[in-house]
Amino acid sequence: MMSDSIQTVTVLSKTTWTPTLFSFTVTRPDSFKFTAGQFVRLGVNPSQLKYYADLSAAEQESAVDEDIFRAYSIVSSPFDEVLEFFSIVIPDGAFTSQLQHLEVGDELLLNTMPFGFLTLARYQKPLPKDLWLLATGTGLAPFLSMLQDLKTWEDYDDIILAYSARTQDELAYVELIERLAEDFGSLVDNPAKFTFVPIVTRTQVEGMLNERLPKLLLDGTLQQHVGKALDPDSTHIMLCGNPDMVNDTKEALKSLGLTMNRRGEGNIAVENYW
């Protein structure tokens, strides 16, 4: 029997960024509420997806016929009518290797209990001036949700988004990011100043930084690029993505004098994306 908190949602669109990165939107149940930065559990039953019908009998025989759930951070804002997610395809991964075959009209399951503490609500007021959002790969998702929430633009004076991927084609959502300040900033009387810092680590791209985040922070390159110091008294800083990046960057920031956020106080909040 399906639990009350699990609802069926329908795939409305799919965007393929690279052979291993894609995004999709689904219908949003009316009753489903969340805070920007939170996660949900999404479920898929491979044998219920449309592509299953095109598999050979042997492939169908070996396909999983049960609901598989994974945590996904929501890309869309809490005020959007649809829910958007950003996913990587993990080779042989039970969930994403199925999810990559999604088609418009497919049905997924949504556990409507949102979770996770990478939200701006975790910080005690009064808020300091600067918000630094540091992401790698699909760890960008919660920051896109926050940046599509007007309150973020009202609450801070400066917002910096640094987003690291291996190559330029893996930097998804760049057009949306470039539009954010214009779209959301124009709706607020005194909007935050927004700086986007795309980073690629395995190729050289003119105008982009190309070292890992901890190194860029420790040698001051990122701060210099943005034109701001990381001041423990005026900075909130959030990390999301590769667990090694989160750990290494956290240590780098601590060595620069910033502190972990606990019970509302302190600078750094983190979330491992997997």
Ligand code: NAP
């Ligand atoms: P990734 O290896 O996480 O790389 C994305 C960016 O993070 C790159 O710029 C990379 O730099 C940087 N990075 C990696 N380790 C770092 C560290 N210790 N400090 C600072 N920066 C660091 O790439 P991805 O494509 O997002 O994910 C890679 C693999 O992770 C996937 O193939 C998949 O197996 C797994 N993954 C799993 C899940 C999951 O939900 N289970 C989700 C996402 C990814 P470099 O180029 O220098 O490495």
